[in-house]
Amino acid sequence: xxxxxxxxxxxxxxxxxxxxxxxxxxxxEDSLPPEQELADRFSVNRHTLRKGIDQLVTKGxxxxxxxxxxFVLSGPLDYSIGKASRFSANLVAxxxxxxxxxxxKVEIKAQGNIAKSLELELGAPVIWLExxxxxxxxxxxxxxxxxxxxxxxxxxxxxxxxSLHAYLxxxxxxxxxxxxxxxxxxPMDDDATLLVMSSYQPILRVKTLNRDEVTGLxxxxxxxxxxxDRTQLSINID
Amino acid sequence: xxxxxxxxxxxxxxxxxxxxxxxxxxxxEDSLPPEQELADRFSVNRHTLRKGIDQLVTKGxxxxxxxxxxFVLSGPLDYSIGKASRFSANLVAxxxxxxxxxxxKVEIKAQGNIAKSLELELGAPVIWLExxxxxxxxxxxxxxxxxxxxxxxxxxxxxxxxSLHAYLxxxxxxxxxxxxxxxxxxPMDDDATLLVMSSYQPILRVKTLNRDEVTGLxxxxxxxxxxxDRTQLSINID
DNA sequence: AAGTGGTCTAGACCACAGC
DNA sequence: CTGTGGTCTAGACCACTTA
Numbered sequence: 001x002x003x004x005x006x007x008x009x010x011x012x013x014x015x016x017x018x019x020x021x022x023x024x025x026x027x028x029e030d031s032l033p034p035e036q037e038l039a040d041r042f043s044v045n046r047h048t049l050r051k052g053i054d055q056l057v058t059k060g061x062x063x064x065x066x067x068x069x070x071f072v073l074s075g076p077l078d079y080s081i082g083k084a085s086r087f088s089a090n091l092v093a094x095x096x097x098x099x100x101x102x103x104x105k106v107e108i109k110a111q112g113n114i115a116k117s118l119e120l121e122l123g124a125p126v127i128w129l130e131x132x133x134x135x136x137x138x139x140x141x142x143x144x145x146x147x148x149x150x151x152x153x154x155x156x157x158x159x160x161x162x163s164l165h166a167y168l169x170x171x172x173x174x175x176x177x178x179x180x181x182x183x184x185x186x187p188m189d190d191d192a193t194l195l196v197m198s199s200y201q202p203i204l205r206v207k208t209l210n211r212d213e214v215t216g217l218x219x220x221x222x223x224x225x226x227x228x229d230r231t232q233l234s235i236n237i238d
Numbered sequence: 239x240x241x242x243x244x245x246x247x248x249x250x251x252x253x254x255x256x257x258x259x260x261x262x263x264x265x266x267e268d269s270l271p272p273e274q275e276l277a278d279r280f281s282v283n284r285h286t287l288r289k290g291i292d293q294l295v296t297k298g299x300x301x302x303x304x305x306x307x308x309f310v311l312s313g314p315l316d317y318s319i320g321k322a323s324r325f326s327a328n329l330v331a332x333x334x335x336x337x338x339x340x341x342x343k344v345e346i347k348a349q350g351n352i353a354k355s356l357e358l359e360l361g362a363p364v365i366w367l368e369x370x371x372x373x374x375x376x377x378x379x380x381x382x383x384x385x386x387x388x389x390x391x392x393x394x395x396x397x398x399x400x401s402l403h404a405y406l407x408x409x410x411x412x413x414x415x416x417x418x419x420x421x422x423x424x425p426m427d428d429d430a431t432l433l434v435m436s437s438y439q440p441i442l443r444v445k446t447l448n449r450d451e452v453t454g455l456x457x458x459x460x461x462x463x464x465x466x467d468r469t470q471l472s473i474n475i476d
Numbered sequence: 477a478a479g480t481g482g483t484c485t486a487g488a489c490c491a492c493a494g495c
Numbered sequence: 496c497t498g499t500g501g502t503c504t505a506g507a508c509c510a511c512t513t514a
Binding site for chain 3: 004009010011044045046047048051065066067068069
């Protein structure tokens with residue numbers, strides 16, 4: 001049935017076969033037969049079978065659940081830009097999300113990129129906030145904020161959610177966005193979970209540095225991860 | 239050195255270690271030591287080592303070349319979006335050699351988004367150019383350009399490659415970028431092929447509208463698809 | 477021919493889910 | 496407990512590149 005051939009390895013043939021069968025005979029939520037059973041059926045080692053399934057996982061066709069099985073995912077997603085524009089996030093309006101939940105608040109020591117971007121000494125105290133912003137009840141982006149503790153005045157950080165920039169304003173700080181860089185990647189596991197998305201859809205990664213309008217010193221370094229299918233960054237140039 | 243622990247498999251630890259080392263000691267184009275050598279060094283099986291490298295490949299950090307080795311990829315190019323920025327200028331500024339190949343040149347009738355963006359009547363003639371731009375011999379992005387024929391003067395479009403904006407300038411047109419939107423998607427098959435990338439790595443989609451500086455009329459509507467692993471868009475806000 | 481990555485097998489044990 | 500996927504080892508051979 002399966003033939004070893006150059007350029008068409010067994011695991012690929014298996015992936016193709018399974019993909020066909022999935023489209024023909026399976027529906028979303030169905031589980032595939034156990035790996036060992038499939039391996040026996042194709043007369044290959046379980047490792048080879050697994051590699052075949054890996055292809056389908058990467059493709060976003062199926063999903064592995066430890067201890068339970070391999071499950072067929074619902075059909076391909078629509079990546080049309082028209083759909084995305086409904087949820088368009090304006091770059092300038094960033095940080096003004098309608099709902100903002102605080103996931104984490106810790107004090108860490110500045111190091112690497114964070115120290116460099118914030119223009120801090122290594123080891124200087126930094127407040128690390130992790131926020132999740134949703135629009136219309138649907139999670140849109142996760143943002144890691146890094147704030148230099150020493151530049152926040154004597155006030156302890158009591159931010160609990162809502163607009164972070166509004167909170168900072170209350171401390172007499174007015175953050176001004178100076179630079180952003182944008183790139184696209186596939187999400188880390190944690191982010192995929194928070195954003196309730198599959199690991200095979202891209203996310204937009206926006207890195208931003210905000211400076212205090214008064215002192216001109218860096219006041220916030222932020223790394224935002226947007227669900228790309230719900231986001232379109234608009235950049236207007238005057 | 240490496241410790242077996244739940245939730246932190248060896249291959250992941252290896253990936254993390256290698257990533258660190260790559261950032262510290264390697265530069266683009268460098269090759270990693272052979273797989274067997276690395277496996278010995280970490281005292282793991284070559285399969286386990288390979289799975290670690292797989293992580294880095296997925297991450298876009300390194301690239302495998304059969305029979306030659308594993309090579310470190312160059313970091314993303316920083317592509318800046320600003321008023322006058324053009325592709326060629328961007329890369330020249332980075333000191334990189336670039337190349338622009340014309341893939342297609344057709345005349346079509348304006349419709350839908352194109353007509354709307356270019357502020358044309360439905361059915362008005364539009365020149366559709368498809369270009370592939372490479373940097374250092376490696377494909378970076380595919381761009382679809384839509385030019386309103388009637389605004390190009392009497393000149394037939396004789397553009398054959400190279401800088402498109404330089405060519406337009408020769409026609410007495412100076413395009414100014416007015417708006418861009420950015421989003422991330424998985425590539426269409428054709429684009430993935432042209433960009434020599436996997437269909438599961440995201441691309442950055444940048445939609446741009448350029449207006450003629452003199453008349454203020456839309457002169458170019460462009461839809462660019464960048465390999466996200468080689469691109470970082472910089473947005474500077476004044 | 478030698479060196480590199482690519483594929484496959486065989487067998488083992490672990491971790492998680494559900495009965 | 497049993498059944499599932501997850502990780503790791505050991506060894507083999509193939510395919511591609513370079514010299």
